[in-house]
Each structure stands twice: as C-alpha cells, then as structure tokens.
Amino acid sequence: xxxxxxxxxxxxxxxxxxxxxxxxxxxxxxxxxxxxxxxxxxxxxxxxxxxxxxxxxxxxxxxxxxxxxxxxxxxxxxxxxxxxxxxxxxxxxxxxxxxxxxxxxxxxxxxxxxxxxxxxxxxxxxxxxxxxxxxxxxxxxxxxxxxxxxxxxxxxxxxxxxxxxxxxxxxxxxxxxxxxxxxxxxxxxxxxxxxxxxxxxxxxxxxxxxxxxxxxxxxxxxxxxxxxxxxxxxxxxxxxxxxxxxxxxxxxxxxxxxxxxxxxxxxxxxxxxxxxxxxxxxxxxxxxxxxxxxxxxxxxxxxxxxxxxxxxxxxxxxxxxxxxxxxxxxxxxxxxxxxxxxxxxxxxxxxxxxxxxxxxxxxxxxxxxxxxxxxxxxxxxxxxxxxxxxxxxxxxxxxxxxxxxxxxxxxxxxxxxxxxxxxxxxxxxxxxxxxxxxxxxxxxxxxxxxxxxxxxxxxxxxxxxxxxx
Amino acid sequence: xxxxxxxxxxxxxxxxxxxxxxxxxxxxxxxxxxxxxxxxxxxxxxxxxxxxxxxxxxxxxxxxxxxxxxxxxxxxxxxxxxxxxxxxxxxxxxxxxxxxxxxxxxxxxxxxxxxxxxxxxxxxxxxxxxxxxxxxxxxxxxxxxxxxxxxxxxxxxxxxxxxxxxxxxxxxxxxxxxxxxxxxxxxxxxxxxxxxx
Ligand code: SF4
Numbered sequence: 269x270x271x272x273x274x275x276x277x278x279x280x281x282x283x284x285x286x287x288x289x290x291x292x293x294x295x296x297x298x299x300x301x302x303x304x305x306x307x308x309x310x311x312x313x314x315x316x317x318x319x320x321x322x323x324x325x326x327x328x329x330x331x332x333x334x335x336x337x338x339x340x341x342x343x344x345x346x347x348x349x350x351x352x353x354x355x356x357x358x359x360x361x362x363x364x365x366x367x368x369x370x371x372x373x374x375x376x377x378x379x380x381x382x383x384x385x386x387x388x389x390x391x392x393x394x395x396x397x398x399x400x401x402x403x404x405x406x407x408x409x410x411x412x413x414x415x416x417x418x419x420x421x422x423x424x425x426x427x428x429x430x431x432x433x434x435x436x437x438x439x440x441x442x443x444x445x446x447x448x449x450x451x452x453x454x455x456x457x458x459x460x461x462x463x464x465x466x467x468x469x470x471x472x473x474x475x476x477x478x479x480x481x482x483x484x485x486x487x488x489x490x491x492x493x494x495x496x497x498x499x500x501x502x503x504x505x506x507x508x509x510x511x512x513x514x515x516x517x518x519x520x521x522x523x524x525x526x527x528x529x530x531x532x533x534x535x536x537x538x539x540x541x542x543x544x545x546x547x548x549x550x551x552x553x554x555x556x557x558x559x560x561x562x563x564x565x566x567x568x569x570x571x572x573x574x575x576x577x578x579x580x581x582x583x584x585x586x587x588x589x590x591x592x593x594x595x596x597x598x599x600x601x602x603x604x605x606x607x608x609x610x611x612x613x614x615x616x617x618x619x620x621x622x623x624x625x626x627x628x629x630x631x632x633x634x635x636x637x638x639x640x641x642x643x644x645x646x647x648x649x650x651x652x653x654x655x656x657x658x659x660x661x662x663x664x665x666x667x668x669x670x671x672x673x674x675x676x677x678x679x680x681x682x683x684x685x686x687x688x689x690x691x692x693x694x695x696x697x698x699x700x701x702x703x704x705x706x707x708x709x710x711x712x713x714x715x716x717x718x719x720x721x722x723x724x725x726x727x728x729x730x731x732x733x734x735x736x737x
Numbered sequence: 738x739x740x741x742x743x744x745x746x747x748x749x750x751x752x753x754x755x756x757x758x759x760x761x762x763x764x765x766x767x768x769x770x771x772x773x774x775x776x777x778x779x780x781x782x783x784x785x786x787x788x789x790x791x792x793x794x795x796x797x798x799x800x801x802x803x804x805x806x807x808x809x810x811x812x813x814x815x816x817x818x819x820x821x822x823x824x825x826x827x828x829x830x831x832x833x834x835x836x837x838x839x840x841x842x843x844x845x846x847x848x849x850x851x852x853x854x855x856x857x858x859x860x861x862x863x864x865x866x867x868x869x870x871x872x873x874x875x876x877x878x879x880x881x882x883x884x885x886x887x888x889x890x891x892x893x894x895x896x897x898x899x900x901x902x903x904x905x906x907x908x909x910x911x912x913x914x915x916x917x918x919x920x921x922x923x924x925x926x927x928x929x930x931x932x933x934x
Contacts, residue, residue, distance in 0.1 A: 286915065286918050286919055286922045287915055287918045289897065291895060291896045291897060293895065293897055295912065295915060295918070295919075297919070297922050297923075297926075299926075299930055300931075300933070306767050306768070306814075307767075307813065307814065307815070309769075309770035309771075310770070310771070310772045310815075313770075313771075313772065318909070320909070323919075326932040326933055327932065327933055328933060329933040334767075335767075335768060347768075349768040349769065350768050352768075352770060353768050353769075353770055356770045367933055387931065388931055388933060390929075390930070390931065393930070398813060398815075399812075399813055400811065400812050400813040400837055414813040414837055415813060415837070415840075416813055416814075416815035416818070416837060416840065416841035416844060417815040417816075417841075418815060418841065418844035418845065418908070419840075419841075419844065421909065422908055422909050422912065425909050425912075425913070426909065426912045426913060426916075426919060427919065427923075428912055428915075428919055430897070430908065430912065432895055464755060464807055464810055465806070465807055465810075465833060468833065468836060469836065495811075495837075498810070498835075498836070500836055519931035519932075519933070520931070521929035521931070525928060525929040526929070528927070528928070528929055529927070529929040532927065532929075563755075564755045564757070564810075585754050585805065585806060585854075588754065589754050589755055592753070682759075682764045682812075683764060684764045684765070684767065684768065701757075701759070701811060701812075703757045703759040703760065703811060704759070704760060704782070705759060705760070705763055705782055706759050706764075709763070709782060
C-alpha cells in the first residue's frame with residue numbers, strides 16, 4: 269500500500285481487494301454475509317439452476333426476522349405464504365450447510381441486531397446482507413452495505429462482490445448533545461440537513477465528539493440510517509468503546525488473537541491529513557429531539573416546532589413533495605408537532621430495539637400508564653435482547669404500564685407480519701422509514717426516538733419525556 | 738440476463754419525486770419465493786386508483802418509465818426491479834436513482850438513464866401532451882434520444898456494466914473465472930476473523 273494518508277473506509281476497502289480492474293471497479297472479499305428469508309430464496313434458486321454451491325458457508329449466517337409474527341412464535345406461522353418463505357430458508361440453509369437461527373432460538377432476531385451481539389461483526393470487516401440497513405454494522409468500523417438478491421447469489425457463490433469506486437464523505441458532529449437528545453436525534457438531524465439524497469454515491473464516516481461519546485448501541489442507531497440520507501455505508505472508527513463492547517462476545521477473538529486484532533483495529537482510524545471527497549460539519553446543538561412529519565425520512569423537524577408549510581421550501585420538487593406528504597399524512601401546515609395525536613406506538617426495529625433502547629423507553633414508562641385507546645408494541649430486536657430485558661425486569665415495567673410486550677422480529681417496521689397499521693392509522697415509531705404504506709397500507713408514520721415514543725404512548729399525542737407530569 | 742442494445746418505445750410519465758421501493762412493490766409482495774409474477778405488485782397501491790397514470794389506456798405497452806428525482810430509494814428489494822421489468826418496462830429515466838436500485842438494475846438488464854432534471858421534465862411534458870412520443874435509448878452509444886423534441890443527450894453506464902448489458906453476461910460467471918485470485922486472497926486473511934459455523 270502507498271504511504272499516502274487514507275481514510276478509515278479506504279483502508280477497509282484496500283484490505284479486501286481481491287482484484288482491481290482498470291475502471292476502478294474492485295472485486296472485494298466479503299468477511300460476513302448475513303441472510304434472511306425475504307431476499308434469499310431466489311438467490312438459492314439461482315445457485316441450484318446453475319449447479320453452483322456456497323463457497324463459504326462458514327462466513328454466512330441466516331436468521332428469520334422480516335416476516336415472523338411477534339406473538340406465539342412457538343406455533344407455526346399462520347400466514348401460508350410467510351410460512352413457506354421461512355420454511356424455504358430452513359431448507360436452503362440445511363442444503364448448503366449454513367447456520368440458521370430459527371424463530372424461538374435465543375440467537376434469533378433482526379439480522380442487524382444479532383450480527384453485532386454475537387460478535388460476528390468486527391472492525392475492519394466487509395459485511396453484506398440483502399437488506400439496506402446493513403449499514404448498521406458500520407458502527408464497528410466495518411464496511412457494511414445492503415445488496416440485492418442477484419448480489420446475494422453472487423456472494424453465496426464466490427464470497428466476493430465487484431464494486432465500483434465510491435466517493436468518501438465525512439460527517440463531523442462537534443460539541444455536545446443537548447439534554448434529552450439521543451442517537452436517533454443525531455441521525456434525524458443529519459437527515460434534516462442533507463435530505464434523502466445528500467449522501468448518494470458516498471461512503472460516509474461519522475466523527476467528532478458527539479459520535480465519540482455515543483455508546484455502541486447509539487452508534488448503531490446512527491449508522492443504521494445512513495441509507496436514509498443516501499449514503500452507501502456509514503462508518504465510525506473503532507475505539508475503546510468498540511473493543512469494550514466486543515470483548516467476550518461469542519464469536520469475537522480471544523487470547524493472542526484478540527490482542528492481534530485490537531492492534532490491527534486501532535490502525536484503521538483515518539490518518540492525519542487524509543482528505544474526503546465531501547464534508548459536512550455540524551454542531552451537537554442541532555441534534556435536539558426530532559420527528560418526521562412527511563413521507564420520507566428527510567421530511568423531519570424538531571419536536572419543538574410546527575409542521576412546515578410547503579411554500580417554505582425552496583425547490584419546486586420539495587414543495588410538491590411536501591404538499592403530497594401533508595395530504596397523505598392528514599396534517600395541516602403550522603400545527604404544533606405536539607398536537608399530533610397518535611393511535612399506535614411501535615418501539616422496535618434494527619434502529620432502536622437493542623437493550624439500551626428498551627432501557628431508555630422503560631425509564632420513561634416506569635410507574636406511568638399508556639393513554640387509553642393507544643395501541644402499543646414493544647418488540648425486542650433479538651432473543652438475547654429479550655432475555656436480557658426480562659432479566660432486568662423491563663418487560664414487567666412495560667406491561668405494568670400497559671404496553672404490549674412482544675417476541676423478536678422486524679414487526680411493524682415493514683409490516684410483513686400481522687403487525688400493521690390500518691388505513692389512516694397514525695403511529696409514532698422508532699423504526700427508520702416513514703414511506704407511504706410502509707407500516708401498512710394507508711398508515712401514517714412519524715419516526716422518533718424510543719424515549720419520545722414512550723412519552724407519546726403515555727400522552728396520546730407527540731410528547732417529550734419532560735412533558736410528562 | 739439477456740443482452741440489451743436499444744430500448745425503443747413509448748413512455749409512462751410518473752411525475753413524482755422520491756418514488757421509493759416500498760411504493761414500487763409494497764412489502765406484502767415480498768413473501769414469494771419465486772422469481773416471477775411481480776408485475777401484479779408493481780405500484781399496486783397506486784394502481785388501485787382508476788386515474789393513476791399507468792392505468793390510462795394510451796400508456797399501455799410502454800417500455801420506458803419517466804420519473805422524478807430519487808427514484809428507487811429505500812429498501813434493497815430487487816423485487817422492485819423484477820416488478821418493473823416483468824410489467825414490460827425496459828428502461829427508467831430519472832434525474833437521480835437510489836443507488837441500490839440502480840445497482841440491482843444492472844444485474845437484470847433494466848437500463849437506468851440518469852439525465853438532468855430539466856431534460857426529464859421536458860420529456861415528461863412531451864409524453865403527457867402526446868403519449869405516442871417515441872423514446873430511443875441506445876446502450877451502445879449511451880444516448881437518450883427523443884426525436885419529436887429534437888434532443889439527443891448522453892447518459893452514463895460504467896464500462897463493465899455496459900459490456901455486460903451489450904453481451905448479456907452473468908456477473909457470477911465472470912467472477913468465477915477469478916477463482917484462483919479469490920483462493921490466494923483467502924490464504925492471507927487474518928487468523929482472528931470469526932467463522933460463523
Ligand atoms: S427492522 Fe426494518 S429496516 Fe431493520 S432489517 Fe427489519 S425490516 Fe429492515
């Protein structure tokens with residue numbers, strides 16, 4: 269390698285080039301391939317049709333998450349097509365010798381929750397999955413991105429992926445977070461700044477004191493939504509917080525391997541003097557609690573503000589989009605965010621279903637009760653999160669407060685299982701997408717942090733924990 | 738995939754920005770394990786509205802979809818590309834594409850033509866005014882041509898993608914020719930890398 273200063277993502281990239289082409293396209297080696305039931309069946313079918321096999325089943329892990337129900341997981345899935353998809357995954361992983369964590373297994377869960385908690389995701393790795401929120405794993409300083417089904421097949425067959433060159437981008441958030449702000453608000457504030465396309469074509473590195481001070485859970489929440497502002501991947505340099513989180517995890521290295529690994533991981537940080545193709549600098553004070561008001565995650569504003577008027581946007585494109593969004597969402601310009609009444613609260617998804625998220629929401633819920641008529645779902649991200657939450661009594665805090673405590677899965681994040689919004693129903697959701705119909709046909713989604721979701725469930729309208737009596 | 742040289746035909750004007758893959762194919766359609774039949778799910782929620790543009794008779798049989806910026810953002814579901822192609826579209830024109838969608842398109846032979854927003858608006862207006870407007874997308878010359886508007890503009894595909902489109906080549910087969918390089922790389926991986934088994 270040259271001695272030129274390099275960024276974190278360039279180093280990880282360079283470390284994985286199997287072969288470089290003249291046009292800058294690189295064949296990258298993939299260290300970890302995560303698989304789930306929805307985007308893999310056609311890929312396995314492709315392998316069978318061409319007589320190919322899985323090159324590295326030992327670097328491939330599957331789980332059932334997208335369409336599994338969050339109640340009665342000990343019973344077969346009632347929905348026939350959903351059940352067939354899960355059964356297909358089981359048959360495919362058995363046929364090709366891939367580990368699968370099925371419903372009910374303690375290691376089962378949302379694919380982006382289980383990778384890190386099992387220590388499968390490590391700094392400096394390349395991680396792919398047929399799911400756009402694979403960017404979550406970037407929190408460990410891994411180059412992690414979502415791929416389509418053809419690419420799933422490609423990785424299964426070859427353990428590599430051809431990748432065109434990418435721009436690098438730095439998003440630096442200096443200073444400190446305002447009181448009551450969370451990692452979710454950090455990434456929502458980034459979205460407020462960049463819109464949904466600010467990161468297109470780039471691999472982004474989050475840096476600065478606000479990022480350094482986040483826990484691993486918080487970092488995962490931030491990296492998770494990189495795709496929402498258009499970035500291909502989002503990374504954070506591994507540091508003591510990262511190592512502390514990983515040490516002792518089931519698949520993390522041990523003994524002399526651990527020491528060698530940590531030494532290699534420390535060397536991944538962006539070199540002094542390395543330059544990025546693009547840079548955004550923000551201040552922590554921008555990251556006040558936010559909420560989305562529209563139908564894409566870039567349509568977002570502080571909770572202490574009002575629903576914006578379409579005329580307030582500069583470009584005709586944005587004005588049109590805002591107009592359509594307000595109509596779909598059934599909101600009028602100028603109303604206070606806090607006056608938005610909510611029917612359903614969803615706490616879960618690969619953005620906010622880890623133990624820290626549940627602790628934060630439980631702290632708000634403790635000793636209070638959900639407003640009459642508000643439907644709630646609290647869905648832990650994995651079997652291990654569920655187990656931990658129960659050990660800490662969080663499930664009890666939630667159920668005492670009237671929240672509905674469920675079993676792990678993607679649930680109402682994308683509504684492929686029975687957890688759906690009805691047409692016109694409005695949710696405060698800790699997930700990552702507020703697209704039209706995302707949580708059920710005609711459903712209206714407001715993205716928020718777990719703390720805000722819990723406070724909102726108690727008040728029945730959008731609220732901050734500090735609004736509670 | 739099949740080779741693609743020229744896409745020539747009429748278009749559907751979808752004058753919306755931020756058409757994400759949840760709109761292109763709602764999640765209910767993702768439960769299938771087959772690779773076909775997704776055309777029924779294409780824009781299924783919007784198509785229930787009788788006056789949705791794709792339901793208009795004058796646009797039946799169109800090969801090109803013209804859309805506003807940020808087409809195909811969101812989820813990585815390749816089902817979105819399958820749905821568009823199985824419905825009969827061979828190309829999409831937009832000022833900006835969601836990157837995973839654009840990449841998935843290259844694996845299936847759907848041509849994503851990214852051109853300036855003003856050009857897209859011109860074409861959109863022309864197609865609305867006259868649904869028989871012919872659009873020619875030439876993958877060999879990398880040009881988009883609308884004769885009635887007297888425009889011919891270039892668009893970009895990477896050399897390797899263009900090569901695969903023109904020759905109908907399968908990515909996996911190409912990579913498998915590099916099996917020795919892959920094996921050589923594998924011997925150098927650090928010992929601390931975990932195995933999933
Ligand atoms: S929780 Fe939502 S975003 Fe995350 S993997 Fe599941 S469906 Fe995708």
